[in-house]
Amino acid sequence: MTILNTTFTKTATLTATLAAALALSACQSTPSSPVIQRANSIYETTGIATTKVKAQQNALDSAKNTCRSKQVIVVEDKVKYNGILDENTGRMIGQVGAVVGSIFGTGSPNLSRDDDYEYMIKFRCQ
Template sequence: MISFNKTATLTATFAAALALSACQSTPSSPVIQRANSTYETTGIADTKVKAQQNAIDSAQKTCRSKQVIIVDDKVTYNGILDERTGRMVGQAGAVIGSIFGTGSPDLSRSDDYEYKINFRCQ
């Protein structure tokens, strides 16, 4: 039988590990304050959607309870191949992998997409 102290310690340890893993899975981009109450941040990820979400999450964290107003934005693709070729190679690899049961090759990197936004809080 496990005593109350051991159970409490195990629960606290599990909660701390869970909290730390949540922090690691949500990358935070640095935010730079610019003139005229505007800010700049860049989200980086392996897909365009994730990069956009990372940038918007950083902006929302900066604005707290205020609304994020994006002044301008820019998406940059930094992949090994150009974006269209990389997508075609990935799709062909998925088809071949499913035929031979080997899985599909992953050509993406965690920094393939950059989503830079300038924003203000309102």
């Protein structure tokens, strides 16, 4: 009976360890930006992504996590482009590459990086 209990305990411990590892890896795949609290209940965070919309969504998701059930009120926001080329030049090259790629059956060039856009917001919870 002791051998059976020891085997069950080892199996349960291994299962719990695997479940914890999977839960932690799922948390890591969700982008999260640090939130800094400033004076007068104002918070600040920056979302970073390949597109402006994704960067905005990342920043707003961090703000929503901070405010929990309260509403996020954006006090100030600013978008910064950090791409290799000028923003309009990069779009034009991407569009031309997509057309050429569709004609010749090759893929379009990807000039974007994970940190091309930064969306900084100052917000409060209400």
